[in-house]
Amino acid sequence: MLDMIKLSKRLQSIADLVTPGSRIADIGSDHALLPVYLVQSGRCPSAIAGELNKGPWQAAVRGVAEAGLANVIDVRHGDGMSVLNAGDADTVTIAGMGGSLMSMILEAGWQGGKLQQVKELVLQPNVGEDLVRRWLVERRFALQNEIIMEEDGRIYEVLHAIKAANADSHNEALYDSSFLPLKLTESAGRKLLYAMGPLLLREPSACLVRKWQLELAKLERICGQMLQSDTSEAREKEAAFRQEMNLIGEVLACLPTVKPSSS
Incomplete structure (x- = not known):
């Protein structure tokens, strides 16, 4: 096996939020760096790397083979969550795309029954974070953590959410903007927190x-x-x-x- 790969600050932030022991599916995995790291480090026992574009998919296949992990990382060629079957993963990660596309991929996965047994989502939209936060609320995922960072002159946000029985009450409290000393209507406050991040604004x-x-x-x-x-x-x-x-x-x-x- 090759030496442990080193992730960018952005990908490392995503990796650090994945619950140890999870079976991970990385959608839009590019060269499968994140799944390789998660398995190499022992954080995840197995992984699925899904990639639509042929060049990155072929590079991912090669990278996984070179790391000696082809028996535990399944590199799949396909669009979004079409690469998953129900029950394949505990955690889904999606990174490096716009929030609109990410929300559509998540919703297609939801409608297709691909997320029924997924317990955790770690998401890094490049823009349109508000759309992703709205989707999480609508589909009853409870936001647990938000990270904001700067790398190579760009600012990124990473969202960590879990499926929870109390998601509705959790999110109701989370998106209550009364902690801000501003006079806001409920709808205006909620819109603001969707855009700027309810946890980011609290810390x-x-x-x-x-x-x-x-x-x-x-x-x-x-x-x-x-x-x-x-x-x-x-x-x-x-x-x-x-x-x-x-x-x-x-x-x-x-x-x-x-x-x-x-x-």
Whole structure:
């Protein structure tokens, strides 16, 4: 067997959230680095690596064989959760794609009965984290942990959720925005927590502040572009963006332990 592979900071954060002893299925596994590490390290007894694109799938097959793990890591070629059968895995990981696509893959897996016996999800959407959080609530997964990190100039969030009998009550309390010293309606508060992360906001970090400072700068640029148009639609969109920006700014200003740095 080859030496233990070294993961990126992003993939290591995902690996660290996987419950030891779980049978893992990594969907969109690329070169199967995560499954190889999880089995090599002894954290998981077996793994499935699912990959749609032929080049990465072939690389995954080779990498698993070179690691001497072909007997315990099954590299499968297919789209999303079509590579799984019910009962194949305890934990599903999905990383490195947009939240919209990730939510569609999860929902297709749910509808196809592929997630019935899955106890745990570890998810790393590149964008659209709010869509993934909404899906978890709708399908009664209880969010346990959220990690935010920066690597190579990009900021990533990792979400860890489990299937729980008390998921509804857990999520109801989790997405109650009353801990923020802001006057928000229930729907506005919930939307805010879906976007910014209910656990991230409860234990704010400098990385969280930086992410949303960058988001404010992006929204400011969009508003500037809209000033080039005289249409009423552009004015309405700009007003909506300004309202969103004001709310984000208020949230950043009231976070309990971290204040936004001056830009």
